[in-house]
Amino acid sequence: MADHVLQIEKLSKSFEGSQVFNNISFAVDQGELSSIIGPNGAGKTTLFNLMTGYHVPDSGRVVFMGKDIAGRQPYDIVRLGIARAFQRTNIFPRMSVLENLVSTVITKNRGNLNVVTPSAKLKSAHERSYEILESVGLADVAHRQSGTLAHGNQKRLDIAVALALEPQLLLLDEPTAGMSPEERWQTVELVQQLWENLKITMLFIEHDMDIVFKISQKVRVLCYRTLLAEGTPEEISSNEQVIEAYLGEEV
Numbered sequence: 001m002a003d004h005v006l007q008i009e010k011l012s013k014s015f016e017g018s019q020v021f022n023n024i025s026f027a028v029d030q031g032e033l034s035s036i037i038g039p040n041g042a043g044k045t046t047l048f049n050l051m052t053g054y055h056v057p058d059s060g061r062v063v064f065m066g067k068d069i070a071g072r073q074p075y076d077i078v079r080l081g082i083a084r085a086f087q088r089t090n091i092f093p094r095m096s097v098l099e100n101l102v103s104t105v106i107t108k109n110r111g112n113l114n115v116v117t118p119s120a121k122l123k124s125a126h127e128r129s130y131e132i133l134e135s136v137g138l139a140d141v142a143h144r145q146s147g148t149l150a151h152g153n154q155k156r157l158d159i160a161v162a163l164a165l166e167p168q169l170l171l172l173d174e175p176t177a178g179m180s181p182e183e184r185w186q187t188v189e190l191v192q193q194l195w196e197n198l199k200i201t202m203l204f205i206e207h208d209m210d211i212v213f214k215i216s217q218k219v220r221v222l223c224y225r226t227l228l229a230e231g232t233p234e235e236i237s238s239n240e241q242v243i244e245a246y247l248g249e250e251v
Contacts, residue, residue, distance in 0.1 A: 011060035083167035093147030101129035152183035
């Protein structure tokens with residue numbers, strides 16, 4: 001049996017008396033590439049926020065590598081090994097692409113925001129940053145101002161910044177949102193390549209079912225304030241409850 005990187009145990013969350021989801025449980029295995037789908041308002045991003053410390057659950061546990069992290073501060077959770085690329089890019093637009101990476105690598109290595117660092121460590125941070133930029137296809141724009149990049153490349157940079165934190169679990173919140181069809185499939189290929197090359201666990205939220213069914217090992221469906229179903233893409237695409245509630249008859 002595979003080791004669980006993440007376990008969601010009987011998790012519930014409400015905002016101002018409105019329940020987002022109730023008593024959901026699932027486990028993410030080591031090395032898994034899986035997705036979370038569901039209609040708008042199903043609580044997908046809220047679930048990510050609970051995993052990363054931006055929200056505190058009403059009840060239940062978020063167990064990462066055997067530790068209950070529910071309610072911990074986001075920076076503590078990052079140090080434990082969870083990184084996240086956001087739906088809206090979380091980069092410094094006035095800094096260069098390389099500077100975004102170097103500042104993240106230095107902060108990760110030092111455990112604080114003091115960027116005054118010895119030259120040897122700065123050189124090492126530059127080398128590591130270039131390695132990451134190579135892996136996401138951005139090395140040739142390393143000295144460009146980040147805010148001038150095309151949307152697809154800004155999303156790549158956001159993923160690169162998350163990778164610079166050296167996560168054991170990488171969360172991707174709609175990694176292809178707002179992209180052209182060409183950019184979307186390029187990003188999908190990037191995600192799959194990173195997963196295969198880096199051997200890390202990835203969990204992503206996505207609305208495009210073609211993408212979900214192409215690369216997910218396992219799909220989880222949030223709907224009706226609960227985890228409606230989970231399984232392989234084949235199992236989910238033929239699940240009558242999922243078809244009725246979310247996917248539609250064409251699937």
